[in-house]
Amino acid sequence: MKVLLIAVLLVSLAVPAYARGKRDAGASQAQNTGEQQKKSREEEKAYKDALSRIPVQKPVDPWAKVR
Secondary structure, eight states: OHHHHHHHHHHHHHHHHHHHHTOOHHHHSOOOOHHHHHHHHHHHHHHHHHHHTSOOOOOOOTTTTTO
16 A cells, blocks of 8 residues: 555656656747847847946945944
8 A cells, every 4th residue: 555655646746747848948939030139139228228227336334323
């Protein structure tokens, strides 16, 4: 009985891992078309522009009021 219980437990743990490995990752990501690449470049540029607008902050001293 214990052997059967252990076998069922191992199978129940192995099935989700096996199912996850069956995904076809390469087929789900199609090649980017020219329009998608252009949109991606625009998004990247907007992201970098947004990062450049963040002001540079001085270092924070958490013990400043204690000293």
